[in-house]
Amino acid sequence: MVEKYSDCLFCGGTVEEQLIHREFRWQGQLFIFEDVPIGVCSQCGEKVIKPKVAKALDRIVQAKKKPKKTIKVPVYSYEPNGD
Ligand SMILES: [Zn+2]
Incomplete structure (x- = not known):
């Protein structure tokens, strides 16, 4: 079922429903x-x-x-470029 959305609050553009990935955090854990x-x-x-x-x-x-x-997600510390 396709839901109706009102126009974008920020720019007034048309909002259309799409099926996309959504990240979700709960109790410090990441879910997708x-x-x-x-x-x-x-x-x-x-x-x-x-x-x-x-x-x-x-x-x-x-x-x-x-x-x-369940997928494994690599986590890195940020390292600035050496140059
Ligand atoms: Zn917009």
């Missing part, structure tokens, strides 16, 4: 959701998430559902 329906402004790229979609993500994480898959 795939194919989340999120409104994306066609002009500035601002993302808008519906409250019910955000709640659904909360619920999945808090229920500690078994993830579809």
Whole structure:
């Protein structure tokens, strides 16, 4: 089901729903959701998430559902260029 979004709060552009990745942090842990329906402004790229979609993500994480898959994420410390 495609949700309606109001025009972008920032630039007034049209916001259209797309299925995109969404990072989510809870209790210091990072979770990634795939194919989340999120409104994306066609002009500035601002993302808008519906409250019910955000709640659904909360619920999945808090229920500690078994993830579809688990990936390892490399973490680096920032190092300035030597030059
Ligand atoms: Zn915009």
